[in-house]
Amino acid sequence: MEIKIYQIDAFADNIFEGNPAAVCPLNEWISDELLQKIAEENNLSETAFFVAEDEGYSLRWFTPEDEVDLCGHATLAAAHVLFQHLGYVKESILFYTKSGTLEVGRSDSGYSMIFPASGPEAIDTPTVLKEALGVIPTKTLVAFDYIVVLDSESQVRSLSPDFVKLQTLDLRGVVVTAPGDEVDFVSRCFFPKLRVNEDPVTGSAHCELAPYWAKKLSRNKLTGKQLSKRTGMVQCEVIGDRVILLGNAVDYMSGIVTIKT
Incomplete structure (x- = not known):
């Protein structure tokens, strides 16, 4: 099994800034155990995985320890991969997540993410x-x-x-x-x-x-x-009840995860 992987610096204008996230596009979901092992191996604060679904993408996020319900920088990184590397041509992307449907758009000033507000x-x-x-x-x-x-x-x-x-x-x-x-x-x-x-x-x-x-x-x-x-x-x-977050993202590296099955 081979899985494409990108490492993106999110909320950053230059590499070595912001928050690095790994992004793995998938054709279909693999086991949760394997998703967690990949995230642990990456040892970044988040690894994002997505699969095409309906008009958007099903998106999940894993830390080295566990899956989380919401992650901003890895969502930004996933959108960057779709826009910059996978030929996504619309002006906004819908992500279906554990926190509901999230939307990420692009403009000359960067990426804008529409997220749920959580008033403390x-x-x-x-x-x-x-x-x-x-x-x-x-x-x-x-x-x-x-x-x-x-x-x-x-x-x-x-x-x-x-x-x-x-x-x-x-x-x-x-x-x-x-x-x-x-x-x-x-x-x-x-x-x-x-x-x-x-x-x-x-x-x-x-x-x-x-x-x-x-x-x-x-x-x-x-x-x-x-x-x-x-x-x-x-x-x-x-x-x-929404928060719009604006930020940029830049490529750090890309590669292939090779898993013998």
Whole structure:
């Protein structure tokens, strides 16, 4: 069995920036066990697999540890592969996923992804979360991740989490955010349960962050910056129950996965 594979830097204008994702187009679905083994072998935060279906594509995402319900940067990478390498000619692509139907379009300014918004709700900060981060949050919220709000960009930059303690929390991960010095908000994203201690640029987290900051700042168009080592910029627009994320993607490499059967 041979499977084409692409590695794409998403939310990036140049290679070695943004968040790398592997993308494997399939003619038909292979076993979940094999999908997981490929993702583990790639050892990237996400590997995306898609199969043509109806008017679009069925899309799934795997970390080295498990399948996830939503991933932004690997969706962007999958769309880039379709537009740039597989001859997709329409102006937008429909992806059928565990989080519903997602749409990715292209324009002169990059790719735009229409994702579901997930407005976080305030909670009391779990003790283990305070211990793991070593800070007292200004506010803690919950959506599909814990959202920890701090006072300043410098606090977010200086965090050195205890990943073993973060791994004991019940949700997917922890997203730490604060007002930005030069952008609307900054963030860092930690997913040790998925064997991704810190994700470089996390599109799905902005489905939680954008609604919060849009309400906080009283405007629906926002610029977020993720303060990982690679860094990445995400333009966000909140429209009702949807978030539009804008970003670019660039090729890093392509190849063939060869599996003896």
